[in-house]
Amino acid sequence: MSLIEINGLKVHYPIRGGFWNRVVDNVKAVDGVTFDIEAGETYGLVGESGSGKSTTAKAIIGLEKATAGTVMYKGKDVTKGENRRKLDYNRDVQMIFQDSLSSLNPRKRIEDVIAEPLRNFEHLDKEEEKLRVLQLLDIVGLDADALYKYPHQFSGGQRQRIGVARAVATHPKLIIADEPVSALDLSVQAQVLNFMKKIQRQFGISYLFISHDLGVVRHMCKNIAIMTRGRIVEVGTRDDIYNNPMHIYTKRLLAAIPETNVNHREEHRKHRLEIEKIYQEQQKTYYDQDGMAFPLVKVSPTHSVALPPELAKEFEQQSENKGVNV
Numbered sequence: 001m002s003l004i005e006i007n008g009l010k011v012h013y014p015i016r017g018g019f020w021n022r023v024v025d026n027v028k029a030v031d032g033v034t035f036d037i038e039a040g041e042t043y044g045l046v047g048e049s050g051s052g053k054s055t056t057a058k059a060i061i062g063l064e065k066a067t068a069g070t071v072m073y074k075g076k077d078v079t080k081g082e083n084r085r086k087l088d089y090n091r092d093v094q095m096i097f098q099d100s101l102s103s104l105n106p107r108k109r110i111e112d113v114i115a116e117p118l119r120n121f122e123h124l125d126k127e128e129e130k131l132r133v134l135q136l137l138d139i140v141g142l143d144a145d146a147l148y149k150y151p152h153q154f155s156g157g158q159r160q161r162i163g164v165a166r167a168v169a170t171h172p173k174l175i176i177a178d179e180p181v182s183a184l185d186l187s188v189q190a191q192v193l194n195f196m197k198k199i200q201r202q203f204g205i206s207y208l209f210i211s212h213d214l215g216v217v218r219h220m221c222k223n224i225a226i227m228t229r230g231r232i233v234e235v236g237t238r239d240d241i242y243n244n245p246m247h248i249y250t251k252r253l254l255a256a257i258p259e260t261n262v263n264h265r266e267e268h269r270k271h272r273l274e275i276e277k278i279y280q281e282q283q284k285t286y287y288d289q290d291g292m293a294f295p296l297v298k299v300s301p302t303h304s305v306a307l308p309p310e311l312a313k314e315f316e317q318q319s320e321n322k323g324v325n326v
């Protein structure tokens with residue numbers, strides 16, 4: 001059984017207007033998202049800004065109310081508050097945010113920032129608590145003198161370490177990391193990603209790793225879902241997504257990864273322009289029409305893609321001709 005199963009999750013925000021301030025429409029921030037995360041794995045959720053990644057995360061952790069769908073943890077639906085309490089869900093699932101400066105209380109010393117979840121979920125005496133905080137600082141590679149400092153006295157990378165120390169304090173099963181390295185310089189990104197991996201091995205944690213950047217996700221995730229406009233349009237293993245991307249939106253995200261090798265830069269630029277042209281055309285044909293919802297079609301045991309009916313049929317025929325059993 002998976003650690004957590006998200007089924008048909010929807011979060012719609014009502015838009016009110018007119019004289020009576022009635023609901024006139026909905027923002028479909030998340031519109032029927034389904035995926036599972038296995039124990040100990042890092043699952044990637046990737047999409048551009050506004051695609052619904054953060055709202056998905058907030059609905060999973062319980063900061064946003066789901067309009068429809070379920071989040072199953074240990075066989076129970078934790079979109080319901082009473083199940084969250086019974087299962088210690090709020091302790092088992094923690095979150096790390098992109099903006100460590102605003103997510104860490106600026107008025108609290110690091111000792112209190114890291115001790116907060118311990119105070120909420122474990123009632124330790126002062127000495128035990130301090131010992132645990134010191135151990136956590138050590139795990140994320142910070143010295144004991146950090147205890148008495150405030151968040152603004154640290155660099156972005158160090159603050160992200162503090163965020164991780166706080167998130168792992170209660171030995172969670174899942175950490176939702178929402179763009180954890182997007183605000184950091186490239187060299188610091190690599191450090192933070194490496195120690196997130198180290199902590200994963202040490203504590204056996206699963207991550208839901210959210211990013212707009214397929215380049216970052218490549219080094220972290222075994223399975224990846226690509227999201228746009230509140231929907232998942234392609235799901236697969238790292239190999240499926242990087243070596244055989246099928247949805248035009250996935251190809252577009254791949255083409256957006258900066259090319260660092262000078263010899264390939266010009267080729268990459270041409271490829272990117274080509275993809276952008278195809279995307280604009282397909283956008284007009286398939287994706288701009290409201291209410292168009294394409295189901296995910298299984299193209300291999302690990303790989304699914306949202307295809308318009310014509311393309312899905314074409315694909316199925318090709319598979320039949322080749323005798324492929326998907």
Ligand SMILES: Nc1ncnc2c1ncn2[C@@H]1O[C@H](COP(=O)(O)OP(=O)(O)OP(=O)(O)O)[C@@H](O)[C@H]1O
Nearest residue numbers: 013027028029047048049050051052053054055056
């Ligand atoms: N409280 C809200 N009320 C109305 N619309 C909202 C609300 N929160 C988010 N949205 C809208 O839902 C959509 C998805 O937003 P979300 O923040 O989940 O996207 P995202 O992929 O995480 O992007 P980013 O990385 O920029 O945060 C956006 O169009 C956003 O404007």
